[in-house]
Amino acid sequence: MLKPILLVEDNPRDLELSLAALEKSKLANEVIVARDGEEARDYLFRKGEHHDRSTGLPAVVLLDLKLPKIDGLELLAMIRKDEVLSNLPVVMLTSSREERDVINSYKLKVNAFVVKPVEFSEFIRAIQDLGVFWAVLNEPPPGSLRVFRDGSF
Amino acid sequence: MTVTREQLTSCDREPIHLSGSIQPNGFLLVLDGQRFSVLAASETTAVYLERPLHQIFGKTLTELFNAEFVQSIEERLPVVDQPFQARWLLTALLPGVSATEEFEVVAHRTGAHLIIEFERAVGAFNTELLNAALYQVVANTQSLGSAEQISELAVREIRRITGFDRTLMYRFDADGHGTTIAEVTNDRLPSYLDLRFPASDIPVQARRLYAMNRIRIIPDVDYQPSPIVFAGALNETAQIDLSGSILRSVSPVHREYMRNMGTLSSMSISVVINGQLWGLISCHHAEPRFLPFRLRSACEFLVQILSTQLAAQLRASELSKAIQLKSVQQRLLTHMAAEDSYIEGLTRYPQDLLELTDAGGAAVIVGDEIRRVGNTPSVEEIRRITGLLERRGHEESFATEQLAAFIPEAAEWSASASGLLAISISRLHRTVVMWFRPELVKTVKWAGNPAKPVEESNDNRIQPRHSFAEWSEIVRGRSASWLQEEIAAAAELRMAVLEVVLKQAEEMADLANDLRSANEELEAFSYSVSHDLRAPFRHIAGFSQLLLEQEATTLSPKGIRYINTIVDAATFAGQLVDSLLNFSRIARSSMSVMTVDLHSVFQEQWEDLMSSEGSGRTIEFGLSEMPTIRGDLTLLRQVARNLLSNAVKYTKNKAVAHVTVSSRLQGQEYVISVKDDGAGFDQAYEGKLFGVFQRLHRSEEFEGTGIGLANVRRIISRHGGRTWAEGRVGEGATFYFSVPATVFRALDVPDKPTDKP
Numbered sequence: 085m086l087k088p089i090l091l092v093e094d095n096p097r098d099l100e101l102s103l104a105a106l107e108k109s110k111l112a113n114e115v116i117v118a119r120d121g122e123e124a125r126d127y128l129f130r131k132g133e134h135h136d137r138s139t140g141l142p143a144v145v146l147l148d149l150k151l152p153k154i155d156g157l158e159l160l161a162m163i164r165k166d167e168v169l170s171n172l173p174v175v176m177l178t179s180s181r182e183e184r185d186v187i188n189s190y191k192l193k194v195n196a197f198v199v200k201p202v203e204f205s206e207f208i209r210a211i212q213d214l215g216v217f218w219a220v221l222n223e224p225p226p227g228s229l230r231v232f233r234d235g236s237f
Numbered sequence: 238m239t240v241t242r243e244q245l246t247s248c249d250r251e252p253i254h255l256s257g258s259i260q261p262n263g264f265l266l267v268l269d270g271q272r273f274s275v276l277a278a279s280e281t282t283a284v285y286l287e288r289p290l291h292q293i294f295g296k297t298l299t300e301l302f303n304a305e306f307v308q309s310i311e312e313r314l315p316v317v318d319q320p321f322q323a324r325w326l327l328t329a330l331l332p333g334v335s336a337t338e339e340f341e342v343v344a345h346r347t348g349a350h351l352i353i354e355f356e357r358a359v360g361a362f363n364t365e366l367l368n369a370a371l372y373q374v375v376a377n378t379q380s381l382g383s384a385e386q387i388s389e390l391a392v393r394e395i396r397r398i399t400g401f402d403r404t405l406m407y408r409f410d411a412d413g414h415g416t417t418i419a420e421v422t423n424d425r426l427p428s429y430l431d432l433r434f435p436a437s438d439i440p441v442q443a444r445r446l447y448a449m450n451r452i453r454i455i456p457d458v459d460y461q462p463s464p465i466v467f468a469g470a471l472n473e474t475a476q477i478d479l480s481g482s483i484l485r486s487v488s489p490v491h492r493e494y495m496r497n498m499g500t501l502s503s504m505s506i507s508v509v510i511n512g513q514l515w516g517l518i519s520c521h522h523a524e525p526r527f528l529p530f531r532l533r534s535a536c537e538f539l540v541q542i543l544s545t546q547l548a549a550q551l552r553a554s555e556l557s558k559a560i561q562l563k564s565v566q567q568r569l570l571t572h573m574a575a576e577d578s579y580i581e582g583l584t585r586y587p588q589d590l591l592e593l594t595d596a597g598g599a600a601v602i603v604g605d606e607i608r609r610v611g612n613t614p615s616v617e618e619i620r621r622i623t624g625l626l627e628r629r630g631h632e633e634s635f636a637t638e639q640l641a642a643f644i645p646e647a648a649e650w651s652a653s654a655s656g657l658l659a660i661s662i663s664r665l666h667r668t669v670v671m672w673f674r675p676e677l678v679k680t681v682k683w684a685g686n687p688a689k690p691v692e693e694s695n696d697n698r699i700q701p702r703h704s705f706a707e708w709s710e711i712v713r714g715r716s717a718s719w720l721q722e723e724i725a726a727a728a729e730l731r732m733a734v735l736e737v738v739l740k741q742a743e744e745m746a747d748l749a750n751d752l753r754s755a756n757e758e759l760e761a762f763s764y765s766v767s768h769d770l771r772a773p774f775r776h777i778a779g780f781s782q783l784l785l786e787q788e789a790t791t792l793s794p795k796g797i798r799y800i801n802t803i804v805d806a807a808t809f810a811g812q813l814v815d816s817l818l819n820f821s822r823i824a825r826s827s828m829s830v831m832t833v834d835l836h837s838v839f840q841e842q843w844e845d846l847m848s849s850e851g852s853g854r855t856i857e858f859g860l861s862e863m864p865t866i867r868g869d870l871t872l873l874r875q876v877a878r879n880l881l882s883n884a885v886k887y888t889k890n891k892a893v894a895h896v897t898v899s900s901r902l903q904g905q906e907y908v909i910s911v912k913d914d915g916a917g918f919d920q921a922y923e924g925k926l927f928g929v930f931q932r933l934h935r936s937e938e939f940e941g942t943g944i945g946l947a948n949v950r951r952i953i954s955r956h957g958g959r960t961w962a963e964g965r966v967g968e969g970a971t972f973y974f975s976v977p978a979t980v981f982r983a984l985d986v987p988d989k990p991t992d993k994p
Contacts, residue, residue, distance in 0.1 A: 095772065101779040179771045181818065182763075183826060202775045202811025204782035204804070 087143030088114035089219055092124040094151050109212035113219045121154025128169060141172055144218035149178040149185055160192045171225035173218055258462035259484040263356035267477050270349045273298045281463040287334055294468030302332045320346045323481050328358050341530040345481040354484050362532040370394040374539055378546040387550060388419035391518060391543045395536055399528055401520035402426045408516040411718055412436060425523045446480050448514040451507040452537045455487055457525035458495045462486040502526040506540045510548045562726040565593045570733050579737045584608045594658055594723040596672035603668050613673050614650040623669060626659055634660045634728050636719040648714055651676040656716025660731040674716035678709050763821050770814050777807035816944045823951045828869040836863035839898050842877040851885045859897040864907045866976050872952040879945040880911040880972050886939055888915030906975040914969035923962055
């Protein structure tokens with residue numbers, strides 16, 4: 085029984101590359117994709133089209149900074165404010181290496197801040213490392229959702 | 238009798254208007270103002286009235302002369318019993334006297350006394366000459382432009398109608414010193430043009446007299462003074478004020494002075510402007526010379542006309558001076574506005590700055606910087622003056638004709654700075670403008686050549702040459718006085734400069750606002766570059782890589798090479814964006830300053846470098862003693878990394894390379910150098926080395942984005958240091974940077990504690 089990874093990414097090319105990287109990393113975890121901040125929020129808070137999903141939390145949220153509707157930092161703030169979600173591991177996975185983005189993310193208690201490398205092999209390595217650490221090595225907070233690769237609980 | 242200079246200086250105390258005697262060419266009666274009875278009379282009265290004084294004392298005028306004569310006097314007197322100045326009443330024969338001699342009868346009232354003087358009406362004068370002179374004066378004065386020109390006309394015309402050998406105009410300055418500004422003379426008497434004489438030559442109370450009683454004559458200096466004799470009890474106690482008298486005897490000192498000048502007769506006419514004694518027209522003759530009273534009156538009248546003209550001219554010249562100062566001020570303002578710094582504007586056109594206050598030199602002091610124009614003391618001396626002004630405290634302007642009175646050693650700079658006029662523009666940031674004037678004596682010439690040894694045997698006698706010498710002594714170490722309007726002009730300049738400064742400050746504030754918004758825009762731009770520009774490069778690199786993996790078997794070797802090139806290019810583009818962002822971040826990010834040990838920074842970076850880019854290379858690394866400085870550790874690491882990485886990179890073609898890092902203390906800064914024996918560079922391109930994306934080698938020779946040294950320069954300049962390089966093609970390069978040592982020097986204590994006694 086593995087916890088899913090929630091990947092929040094609006095850019096289709098980045099999404100494809102990230103999924104390819106996750107694929108290459110041979111992780112058994114399910115990857116749930118949200119295409120904007122709102123969808124990610126609905127998933128996490130079980131609202132809208134995700135209102136009837138089963139309870140449980142992902143192993144980690146890979147969160148882009150710039151997102152339509154609700155951006156990464158706003159979503160991170162919501163997660164940290166929520167009683168149930170507050171301990172959820174969140175990793176910023178972004179193009180930005182701006183100091184203020186890094187600072188603001190850490191102020192909101194992000195668990196890691198990863199700048200996507202331009203070089204693809206490095207990108208793969210980064211994604212792989214992330215997946216292994218957060219989805220396999222890290223012991224998640226209680227209440228995390230566990231799913232099997234086939235989607236059963 | 239010989240009068241010495243010592244006696245002369247005591248003249249100020251001599252009560253000369255109470256001299257108690259008159260010149261003998263007439264007689265004087267002091268009358269009771271009510272009864273017209275004689276209280277006192279000159280000794281000469283007995284001679285002219287042909288009877289002893291005791292028969293004169295106590296008599297009324299009617300008793301002395303006759304009713305008809307007294308009536309003609311009375312009807313010419315002012316009706317009110319108020320003091321009035323000497324007034325000509327009539328020319329008459331004296332009734333009851335055998336001599337057939339006419340007298341000019343002149344009266345004035347002082348206190349309770351009516352004083353009537355009878356002057357012998359001798360000598361004729363040419364009315365036509367007088368008329369011509371008056372015409373000349375009236376016709377010409379309007380067209381004359383200066384006090385000197387008006388004075389010249391005055392002395393020429395006065396000499397023409399009086400026939401004196403020499404007539405001249407003395408002008409008094411604010412301190413009472415005199416200058417001869419106009420003169421006409423002949424070969425009988427020497428020229429005193431440009432002669433200066435000290436205020437003491439014409440004592441204060443004499444000047445007061447001259448302002449009141451405007452014309453005086455001494456027909457023969459060798460006259461026998463005739464004392465005023467008082468009737469009975471009045472003798473010892475009563476004093477008669479003779480200041481209004483026309484016959485008054487002059488001080489023996491004055492007569493001595495005349496004899497020493499070789500003038501046996503003299504006449505002087507006061508030039509009074511706005512109630513002040515402005516000058517004197519002085520007439521001299523080598524022989525005794527008498528001038529009829531009415532001719533003297535005509536001269537006085539003529540001088541009054543000229544005084545009016547002079548007053549108007551002086552007023553006009555004050556105005557034109559004011560206008561001139563305004564226009565100079567305007568020009569200075571224009572200069573200041575045209576330059577980035579007002580100091581530049583003030584000093585670029587020295588003529589205008591000096592003209593503003595009629596100075597010989599000027600200096601503008603801003604902080605520790607001193608700019609000088611014209612004739613000034615040295616920079617060091619100006620610093621001393623600045624110190625003096627600062628000690629004096631809260632004065633916006635300061636003017637002195639004698640700087641040495643405040644700074645004793647300034648006596649040595651008198652050639653440039655006897656006079657100082659200074660304005661303090663800002664005390665917060667020391668800003669002072671100073672004007673200097675040379676010693677006056679050095680600017681004055683007199684044809685009488687005061688430097689020539691005195692030839693007279695008795696050189697203690699008072700005479701003009703001595704006057705000049707004494708004047709020179711009095712004004713030694715002094716400059717010409719600063720006029721009120723010059724001080725005012727300086728003060729106005731101060732206000733003008735303040736306005737310019739204020740305006741520039743406002744412009745700076747605007748500029749700072751513009752810069753702030755530009756900076757914000759730039760930041761927004763970098764942010765979007767950072768986030769958005771890197772993404773497409775990542776996509777190109779990523780998908781090319783995926784394509785290569787997916788289609789590895791179907792692609793031709795050429796196709797594989799093409800895709801690899803795409804990957805490399807996109808990766809490099811990504812690096813360029815990253816390094817550019819890093820470069821802009823160096824300028825923007827705040828520095829966290831701490832104590833940094835450069836030795837360990839270089840050591841760590843070298844070790845790190847040799848385990849990555851430099852692995853497998855044989856490099857002899859030398860790291861000498863390094864200072865500990867104040868700086869941002871992360872940024873200084875970048876500096877060390879960049880310089881060392883360059884040294885490693887550009888020695889890659891050497892089998893055994895040498896890289897040496899050393900430091901030295903030079904003045905107030907440490908200079909660090911990183912030397913290699915690699916490819917080197919042409920010194921001609923040194924200026925380009927530290928630019929962004931500047932490369933001196935082809936990219937296939939040595940890789941890199943070309944931004945490393947730009948980063949180094951930016952980081953070092955943020956630390957208050959400089960960067961430069963030396964190199965020769967094929968012989969290696971040395972890169973230098975400096976960092977201020979001052980901050981830390983105070984803490985340079987010996988490692989070992991000093992031995993305690």
